[in-house]
Amino acid sequence: MSVRDVLSPFTAWKNLFRDPVSIPDPLNRAAAPRYRGFHQNDVEKCIGCGTCETICQNGAIDMVPVEGIETKSGDSGLRPRIDYGRCCWCALCVDVCMTKSLTMSNAYTWVENDPDLFCFTPGVDKKHWDNAELGYHCPTDRRITGQVRAHMRELEPETRIDSFVEIVQGYSVEEAILEADRCVACGLPCATAITSAAWNCSTPATRFPASAAASAPTSARTPALPATKATRSPSAG
């Protein structure tokens, strides 16, 4: 213990002469451009595939019918409704969105008296942050679902010209697995039209480098991805 130990604490008084460091207007503080705030959805782009609902580990998303959007080929007619009493703003739904219609604005202040209003369908129930440019958008070069389409091999034109051999060569097992891996089992008809049967018999784990070394990576359970979503009735909750 020294004289310094007795006097030094008094240096705290110098803060009397400092400017305050608090934020003068916290309600109007802008969030960072990447902030993960309330969702927005481009309902015209969204196809109601329900992949966002599948990945949400909080069960915050329900697919609900929306007035004015019909069920048609390639569109279930449903749109994601988000319950902000459950959402944890992880943005996995944004990352997984098949059409990139679902994004997050950087809006984080919204005051309402009625708690039920915090369960709404982005893009359908209009909000002040709709069409915000800032906020979290899934980077274009990264998707958590398979990106690369496996191309089906075809015969060269020179070979085709004088034979009746099937032009389209089909997939090898590896290519089929790669392609099945892209499927999100939404049940809506799509170009690749991989059926849920293809998904069930695929073992995407074999693409993991480690699994090549593991002798018997048997699947004990299959993730309970619903085969079709379009036909499901929306839950009332």
Next chain:
Amino acid sequence: MALYTPDRSQYPAKKADGTLDIDLASGKYLKLWQGPNHPGITGNMSVELTVCGDEVVEGKTHVGYLHRGFEKLMERRSFIQCFPIVCRICVPEPDFNEYCYAAAVEDLSGIQSPERANWMRALILEMGRINSYLMYLGGQAGALGLGVIGQWTTYARDLMLDRFEEMTGARIYHMFILPGGVRDGLPDGFDQRMEETLREIESTMKDVHDVMFHNAVFKKRTVGQGVIDPAWLDQYGVTGPNARAAGVAKDVRRDQPYLVYRELEFEPVIGHDSDIYTRSDVRRRDLLMSVDLIRQILAKMPRSGPLIADMPSMLHWKIPRGETYVRGECSRGEYGYYLVTDGSGFPRRVNVRGPSYTHAMALLERMIVNINISDVAALMVSLHTYPPEIER
């Protein structure tokens, strides 16, 4: 001060089974609960004290106020769905959960996270360490009535949260370290803003040094108090600054370098007296070391290249049968994830080794005996424990 007396005859005798013979009806002893809702407790746990006069004769730790069952929850979530859950296991320093979980998944599936992602991860972990220490310093000073330190460190921490916000998109639960890499790179102009923040933190730390560490009251109440005997380190599994303050240079970053720590220059900060003062000082110096590490990381990290590995769709992940233990040095000591997979799309078992489990339970119960009631808060905070990681 304490009614401490070297005459032990007034204190309870040990019964044959090793428990203390405490007769509450005698009026000599009093039961006192500190927590779960008490400013002198770290988070949601409580200590059941039996006191004789001002002196604690026995202390029992109670947890269970914060049990959310993360480990069990994860057994029913796909691998990617566990990612937003893990950060919640430790609120003030969530990133270690994200990193350890991601590294464990990568280990079992054979994914290699890209070089640039590893640098980003190290940056995030060091930023989180600074935040955690800033929070600790406020708590340690506050436990001894020095409230102003908490105000300053909260300000400094808030600046760091701003950096987190612009980098990860969130302030507290960043949910940024995905298995396979990280979500994004650095935003434009980040280096400069980070440098300003680091300078501000250094200047705050200088004030903290003057007012907290050169403070007659703080010294009087912490020097020689709450000594962890170096012999207990292995016995109780003490790691991190608690061990380093006892003179043992345990630091996973150096002992078993992960991420990019091999390429950074640093020496584990150690102290020798192992008391509350030394532990605070080790953490203060460790914080300044993290400031230096962040500068090194920003100077050395690659600015281009992939941020996430090429992987199969995370919706379909089935990870081959296996088990692994991944560890890292968090601000409280060794943080570890033990992950078992069975080839299915869900983890078979996840076990989180939070350093608070060993520090706040067995070690605290041992150290709390024979101290003054008014020192319980300071002792407990000095072990730097976060209850959520005790009860995962």
